[in-house]
Amino acid sequence: MTFLQTMCEGVARAQTIRVFDKDDESQWKLVSQFGGSEAGHKSAIWQVEWAHPEFGQVLATCSDDRTVIIWREREVVTSGHAPAHLKLKFEMVATLQDFQKGVTSIGFAPAHLGLQIASACNDGKVRVHQGNSTNLTVWELASELEPDAGFGAYITCLSWNRNRVDVPMMAVGWWRQQSGGAEQRVSGVGVWGYSSDQKRWSLVTKLDVEADTRGLVAEVRDVDWAPCMGRPEHRIAAAVGAAVQVWSLRPLASWPAERCEQPARPTVLTMDGSVPLTFWKAGWNLTGTTLAASAENGQVRMWKLDFQGQLKPHCVLEQ
Amino acid sequence: MPVSCVVQQWRCAFDLRSSVLFLSSFAIRANPLRSAFGERQDDVAVDDQVSTGHSAIIHSIAHDYYGKRLVTCSSDKVPLPCAEGAKSDDLSADHV
Numbered sequence: 001m002t003f004l005q006t007m008c009e010g011v012a013r014a015q016t017i018r019v020f021d022k023d024d025e026s027q028w029k030l031v032s033q034f035g036g037s038e039a040g041h042k043s044a045i046w047q048v049e050w051a052h053p054e055f056g057q058v059l060a061t062c063s064d065d066r067t068v069i070i071w072r073e074r075e076v077v078t079s080g081h082a083p084a085h086l087k088l089k090f091e092m093v094a095t096l097q098d099f100q101k102g103v104t105s106i107g108f109a110p111a112h113l114g115l116q117i118a119s120a121c122n123d124g125k126v127r128v129h130q131g132n133s134t135n136l137t138v139w140e141l142a143s144e145l146e147p148d149a150g151f152g153a154y155i156t157c158l159s160w161n162r163n164r165v166d167v168p169m170m171a172v173g174w175w176r177q178q179s180g181g182a183e184q185r186v187s188g189v190g191v192w193g194y195s196s197d198q199k200r201w202s203l204v205t206k207l208d209v210e211a212d213t214r215g216l217v218a219e220v221r222d223v224d225w226a227p228c229m230g231r232p233e234h235r236i237a238a239a240v241g242a243a244v245q246v247w248s249l250r251p252l253a254s255w256p257a258e259r260c261e262q263p264a265r266p267t268v269l270t271m272d273g274s275v276p277l278t279f280w281k282a283g284w285n286l287t288g289t290t291l292a293a294s295a296e297n298g299q300v301r302m303w304k305l306d307f308q309g310q311l312k313p314h315c316v317l318e319q
Numbered sequence: 320m321p322v323s324c325v326v327q328q329w330r331c332a333f334d335l336r337s338s339v340l341f342l343s344s345f346a347i348r349a350n351p352l353r354s355a356f357g358e359r360q361d362d363v364a365v366d367d368q369v370s371t372g373h374s375a376i377i378h379s380i381a382h383d384y385y386g387k388r389l390v391t392c393s394s395d396k397v398p399l400p401c402a403e404g405a406k407s408d409d410l411s412a413d414h415v
Contacts, residue, residue, distance in 0.1 A: 016373070016395045048380070
């Protein structure tokens with residue numbers, strides 16, 4: 001046994017999930033910790049999401065260990081002396097195991113579509129599971145979609161359209177190495193819609209990712225569909241390498257009866273400065289008017305929509 | 320440290336040092352006069368933070384529907400109680 005092996009066995013990476021509550025003095029307090037080595041994921045957890053409160057206190061986590069776990073808050077009898085972090089107990093109620101590779105991203109459907117969860121997997125597919133709000137242990141694979149069929153792309157991110165008027169839709173981001181060139185990548189963002197007549201997901205429109213100044217296409221790391229709040233157009237932001245790219249889409253309510261035209265080229269937002277820094281995540285606020293993106297140098301950049309619908313630099317948050 | 324998550328549902332939350340989450344109520348502090356003229360807004364301050372106690376990078380955070388509850392997940396390093404019999408292949412997985 002080598003020294004390194006001994007070291008590796010001495011320390012394990014436990015995949016812990018922690019829940020915090022805001023108390024009366026507006027301090028965040030740890031109220032629950034779970035998912036350690038004994039029960040839970042065996043590998044890194046990539047994302048955690050809350051279900052809508054009408055389904056109870058329900059969480060979902062996705063992991064590199066090829067599973068998605070559904071957690072539910074359980075009633076606990078407190079003895080009065082229990083530590084604060086034991087106030088809440090979460091138990092595993094279901095494990096979704098339809099995945100061939102690590103699951104990178106999950107998203108609960110908006111509540112008006114019922115209890116559904118979409119999971120993006122590195123095996124190239126997005127799977128949608130239908131849950132039962134009265135029995136959370138039962139989840140069935142309802143449908144699946146394959147954005148880059150036949151090539152086995154890595155699906156890195158997904159985001160649901162939360163607008164009630166439209167048919168169920170989501171934006172899916174993926175990338176893969178191009179055969180041949182080592183530096184060349186192919187990546188894309190697709191808008192997918194569920195047609196209730198055909199009972200399957202199909203591509204609504206493709207959003208073309210812009211290449212950087214060197215002509216290379218970076219991988220898509222995150223995508224977020226902005227809340228539309230009655231505005232005539234939808235906006236989808238994606239973190240692509242050293243840029244955040246934002247597409248505007250025209251109304252989609254008539255799809256699939258009418259074809260959705262491919263949107264214009266995206267607005268490309270970058271860091272100022274000579275060194276290109278990768279953006280990891282992008283997110284809109286509740287009204288879809290401010291976009292924030294986190295970068296690898298520890299900064300969060302924000303852009304705000306002006307009255308003409310243009311995204312203007314708003315602020316930089318850093319340590 | 321890279322910022323690994325950003326959530327804007329209620330406020331902006333992100334981790335800088337992996338063990339602490341900073342929440343900034345940028346919307347309240349934004350000066351309406353200045354932004355009306357399209358000027359850059361730099362007077363944003365961190366006004367809330369959470370000591371998560373995680374010992375490794377936080378992969379994901381999420382607010383609940385009401386913005387009063389926060390959940391985080393991390394690949395914490397914890398000592399194994401029984402290092403002898405531990406199987407290291409339990410932790411292996413296919414990486415991208």
